[in-house]
Amino acid sequence: MLARVELEVRHLRALCAIADTGSVRKAAVQLGMTQPSLTTQLRRIESTVGGLLFTRSQHGSHPTPLGHSVLSRARPIIAEMAALVAAARDAAVGVGGLRLRIGSIGSRAVTGWLRRIHRRLPDTDTTIHIEVSSNTLLQLLATNQLDVAFVHETAGFPLNVPEGVERRVLIAAEPRFVSLSATHAAAARPVIPLADLAGDPWIVDPTADDEATALRRAFMAAGLDPRLLHVRDNTTAAELVACGEAVRPAAPTADPVPGTVIRPLSGDPLTTQLSLASRRGSLPLRELDALYADLTAAYVDVAGASAAYRSWLDRKGSPLLPSAGSR
Incomplete structure (x- = not known):
């Protein structure tokens, strides 16, 4: 039953994303989906309700009268569900409990980052969510499903950073x-x-x-x-x-x-920018500073363990490692 409710709420979120962005393509990016998958999902929803919810043209997707009717009911449901999930998570942690929800791209630095966080915050319930897509991690941050996220941005291809999400650069241009x-x-x-x-x-x-x-x-x-x-x-x-x-x-x-x-x-x-992302005001500045320092130290550790990367850093005269720039 719960799984069915969650599926239906995801459908409603998809409709709202299409209406808000005015495009199935843009909505798919926002939701971390492929455009064909979202198009198929939209067709299923329209089949279920028995009519077109959006008109499609070269100028984008716009709600039909039926679509406006469905959206007017969908938005309050989504808001209530978000509040319900947040309350349930708070209760699961326990009254007065501490929780830290971390997201990250796949990286060898993650293990060392978590180890430092656990050592510094032993009484905090820390969870980790790994994603291939940094855009997906940013959306999870924006919707209060994560507190911080380690993300990367490929040079020349800016991430879709939601309003209210901020980034602190760790490495300006990491080579691929x-x-x-x-x-x-x-x-x-x-x-x-x-x-x-x-x-x-x-x-x-x-x-x-x-x-x-x-x-x-x-x-x-x-x-x-x-x-x-x-x-x-x-x-x-x-x-x-x-x-x-x-x-x-x-x-x-x-x-x-x-x-x-x-x-x-x-x-x-090929280069990428590495950064720590968070929602504005979601964590005290002192804690963000500490998380950034933990991640930096973990990254330096794994960078130093790679002979090829150490050699590259030395050639570039980078101050990232103690030996870098020594030649």
Whole structure:
């Protein structure tokens, strides 16, 4: 019964998102969905209510009279459900209890970040929510489902930051490295030109924000045309790289799986900005400062554990690590 209620509320949120953004495409981005999935969901809802809820044109999607009627009833329901969920979560934590809801992209820094938080706040109920999409994490922040989130933004592709959400930059431009088979002809090179990998299929995660578009743009700037493989499963992607079937972008802090190496790309054609996001006023400034310091220390630890990244930081003269800039 509860699952059915939650499903119906999600449907109502989808209708409100389409009405608020005026576009199925924009609403899908806001909800962390694909446009085809949201379109299918909308058709199911319209089939259930027995009529069109939106008219579609080249200027966007606009509610029909039936749509306005449904939306006028949907918005109070969504607000009541949000209040109910918040009250239930507060009760679950206990009267006077402390809670910290963290969101994050996948990163080796997360483990160390949590360890520091647990050590500093032993009596706080801390939870972690991992997502591939930073846009999804920002939406969870905006709707009070998270307190802070570790997010990344691909250079040239700004995130959809909701009103009231703020970010504090951790790393202004983290380079994206490449993961390739240890037997690859370019694996012995300390830095690899993008052109040397132009003939390889590149694995991208279709759910990751702008990963495929950014990679294609980098190749186009170099006058190259890559072949992209859309693979969502991380285990399968790692196996394809290890056996030499493909290469894929990798964080510089990533730990190479057996049979692979991780190398920088010449000229750093792909970079991302890392930041800590929060809702304005949701946490005391002192606590935000402490969470930022915890995350920074955790990131420095994993950066120092990567020989390839340490070498890159030294070449750039970065002050991130104690040894950086020493040469």
